[in-house]
Amino acid sequence: xxxxxxxxxxxxxxxxxxxxxxxxxxxxxxxxxxxxxxxxxxxxxxxxxxxxxxxxxxxxxxxxxxxxxxxxxxxxxxxxxxxxxxxxxxxxxxxxxxxxxxxxxxxxxxxxxxxxxxxxxxxxxxxxxxxxxxxxxxxxxxxxxxxxxxxxxxxxxxxxxxxxxxxxxxxxxxxxxxxxxxxxxxxxxxxxxxxxxxxxxxxxxxxxxxxx
Amino acid sequence: xxxxxxxxxxxxxxxxxxxxxxxxxxxxxxxxxxxxxxxxxxxxxxxxxxxxxxxxxxxxxxxxxxxxxxxxxxxxxxxxxxxxxxxxxxxxxxxxxxxxxxxxxxxxxxxxxxxxxxxxxxxxxxxxxxxxxxxxxxxxxxxxxxxxxxxxxxxxxxxxxxxxxxxxxxxxxxxxxxxxxxxxxxxxxxxxxxxxxxxxxxxxxxxxxxxx
DNA sequence: GTGCGATGTATCGGTCCGATACATCGCGGC
DNA sequence: GCCGCGATGTATCGGACCGATACATCGCAC
Numbered sequence: 001x002x003x004x005x006x007x008x009x010x011x012x013x014x015x016x017x018x019x020x021x022x023x024x025x026x027x028x029x030x031x032x033x034x035x036x037x038x039x040x041x042x043x044x045x046x047x048x049x050x051x052x053x054x055x056x057x058x059x060x061x062x063x064x065x066x067x068x069x070x071x072x073x074x075x076x077x078x079x080x081x082x083x084x085x086x087x088x089x090x091x092x093x094x095x096x097x098x099x100x101x102x103x104x105x106x107x108x109x110x111x112x113x114x115x116x117x118x119x120x121x122x123x124x125x126x127x128x129x130x131x132x133x134x135x136x137x138x139x140x141x142x143x144x145x146x147x148x149x150x151x152x153x154x155x156x157x158x159x160x161x162x163x164x165x166x167x168x169x170x171x172x173x174x175x176x177x178x179x180x181x182x183x184x185x186x187x188x189x190x191x192x193x194x195x196x197x198x199x200x201x202x203x204x205x206x207x208x209x210x211x212x
Numbered sequence: 213x214x215x216x217x218x219x220x221x222x223x224x225x226x227x228x229x230x231x232x233x234x235x236x237x238x239x240x241x242x243x244x245x246x247x248x249x250x251x252x253x254x255x256x257x258x259x260x261x262x263x264x265x266x267x268x269x270x271x272x273x274x275x276x277x278x279x280x281x282x283x284x285x286x287x288x289x290x291x292x293x294x295x296x297x298x299x300x301x302x303x304x305x306x307x308x309x310x311x312x313x314x315x316x317x318x319x320x321x322x323x324x325x326x327x328x329x330x331x332x333x334x335x336x337x338x339x340x341x342x343x344x345x346x347x348x349x350x351x352x353x354x355x356x357x358x359x360x361x362x363x364x365x366x367x368x369x370x371x372x373x374x375x376x377x378x379x380x381x382x383x384x385x386x387x388x389x390x391x392x393x394x395x396x397x398x399x400x401x402x403x404x405x406x407x408x409x410x411x412x413x414x415x416x417x418x419x420x421x422x423x424x
Numbered sequence: 425g426t427g428c429g430a431t432g433t434a435t436c437g438g439t440c441c442g443a444t445a446c447a448t449c450g451c452g453g454c
Numbered sequence: 455g456c457c458g459c460g461a462t463g464t465a466t467c468g469g470a471c472c473g474a475t476a477c478a479t480c481g482c483a484c
Binding site for chain 1: 432434442
């Protein structure tokens, strides 16, 4: 999963470890806390060994203009290679079972802008199926095994069931939106300036009410 | 975490590995998929080495009545020891940071029936704090960094934010309920039969609407 | 000038997962 | 009668990831 995310991020621009972690946290903040350096650095080494990323010279960025303002020790900047891009494309296309668990799905979803529509649809439907199964499991427990469990455990299950139902509905919306055709694929996301009063296609799940 | 859960389950009755996994799955189904044998068996060994559980003779359960109906190879039944109970009590009382992450909180919550009210309250409030922080993080990203992110990533954040807000509300209810006094502690949970038209005390988070 | 928080790289032990292997039991179908 | 098959059951191995820890530099405030 980390491999996937790193390759995806480096596709946008070269980065060093610390930066990578921050971007990762920003992009995946909704699904996982913050990735650990104890995972990040070894993974970077692995990717480098595989030839999917390389160390790029610390860009002095018009070096004579900003001379030795800071001597800049350390700071290993990584950059994706052509093989790395291939690898990423391959990881996007092939969906194993881990593609549909919480983390796996989240990471894939976060890079949907780089995923073709057919694959997006496949992943969304796979995820929906998986959540529906979890939902049925919880309903079973709440129905059949309820008397064996204490009130707190039951409440936990109810909360979980609720979350499942909610996610299924969310996925339904996304799927419908995706099927309806125009969804952004690699929509050079710059959108420089911001707000989205541009003519970009209706972003994923828009049927948002603002005040409950 | 697994250690905690195993100790908690074995407190109710002795079990063998397979059974333990099934119970674990039933009890924690809302928060994690299904624990792997690759974690379970090594952990059992660890707990045994620490003296917190012991192998109990495969109960022949009135052995002469059911003689060698099945010769019962294998089937190692584990049983908690006095030290194990102490250990469990200690694990319940002390709350580290991991007590408030998704899995840690879920497991603690699942054993709230064996937890005293003060501790329950402390844990619920700790969890709320943590989720509030996550929520603020997501709001920040959605506010300040929105233009740097693509539509899908933003949608993911929105969904995550939604889940945070929902969980905070859920926790608020639970906390209020807890403060209000009567919440079941080890309330011989029978409630046999099901529906909950009985007079049992308002179980944790009850303000449930049934039909949206 | 000095302490302190952000930036930055890195390792180590430990937990847990996924794949895999293997053996037995009870049942239904042929 | 027996054969396969799904549930039951125990177990290991490699790998992913985490949390704690260590250490060094930079810029700023006091």
